[in-house]
Amino acid sequence: MAAMHRDAPTDELGKDGGSKASYTLSRALVALDPATSTQAEEFRALRTRVMARHIGEGRRALAVCASTSSVGCTFVAANLALALSQIGVKTLLVDANLRSPGVDQLFARSSPAPGLAQCLATPNAPFSEFIQDDVFPDLSVLFAGAKPPNPQELLATDRFAELMSFCLRDYDATIIDTPPANVCSDVNRVSTVVGYSLVVAGRNRSLISDVRTLIRQLENDRARVVGTVMTEA
Ligand SMILES: Nc1ncnc2c1ncn2[C@@H]1O[C@H](COP(=O)(O)OP(=O)(O)O)[C@@H](O)[C@H]1O
Ligand SMILES: [Mg+2]
Structure with missing residues (x-):
């Protein structure tokens, strides 16, 4: 696809996200920009491709992966999720980078909430307790949560696979951000469970x-x- 240009610093825009919590949205959420913005247009094109070749075919989850850090993996995952939600696709964005999370910088929550790490470490709690469903209409987010000492072990649990099955059942699209492949093998575990990946x-x-x-x-x-x-x- 066409290249996406990095042009804006990640200054923050204030926005009230609803009654439960508020979110400060980063300028890096370019999918929110006016229809005329080049980057928003590029994410709409990516959305069309993902809808046509993936979600529309009934494959509902996609792990977003990169070989090294700082190439825009989180940027692509978050904007793709946002772009999908904008056309009424019920979307969940999951931050599976438990080591160096990034989704919480793009959607900065007014108060910290438990996330994926706590979800995986609490076997019997309902998955929905950890998912923020008030971020945008049709966009829910499962943040990474407080950093755990054992990310690899948590992602290796059956509970992670059960969570992914739950996401497939409850959401039209689940987009999962992952840590870069050169720092750990978490991306391999996540991608294997999810079955499909998009490489940035x-x-x-x-x-x-x-x-x-x-x-x-x-x-x-x-x-x-x-x-x-x-x-x-
Ligand atoms: N194409 C882009 N346009 C604008 N900003 C970008 C772009 N790609 C990355 N960024 C910004 O660069 C920084 C690193 O991107 P990030 O998505 O966190 O990288 P990664 O997840 O690969 O480590 C972030 O501040 C992000 O908002
Ligand atoms: Mg990242």
Whole structure:
């Protein structure tokens, strides 16, 4: 797809997110920009592609992956989720980067809430207790939550697989942000459970060999790569 340009600093815009909590929205949520914005247009194009080739085919979850950090993985996951929600697709954005979460910087919640880490560490609690359903109409978010000492173990639990099944049942689309592949193997676990992944590469940032290695690993782990997105720094 067309490159996405990084142009705006992540200054914050205040916005009231509802009665339960409020959210400060980062300027990096470019899908919110006016229809004429190039980046918003690029996310609508990505949404069309994902709808046509993935969600529309009944495959409802997608892990967003990158080989290294700072290439825009979280940026793509959050804006894609937002763009899907804008056309009435009931969407859940999950921050599965338990080591260095980023979704909470894009949607900064007025008060901290338990997230994925606490959800996985609390076996019998209903999943819905950890999901914020007041972020936007048709957009719910499962934040990463307070940093756990054992992220890999938590993601390896059956409860994580059960959570993903719950998401598939309850949402039209579940977009999962993951940590970069060069710091841990969490992305492999998440992608294997989810079954499908979208690979993000940064122009002039990602080495082609690293991206190829990641795609090969994901395919070997039975996580079909449905596409790649190039971001521009
Ligand atoms: N194409 C882009 N346009 C604008 N800002 C971007 C773009 N890609 C990344 N950013 C910003 O760059 C920083 C790093 O991106 P992030 O998505 O957190 O990277 P990663 O998840 O790959 O580590 C963030 O501040 C993000 O908002
Ligand atoms: Mg990230």
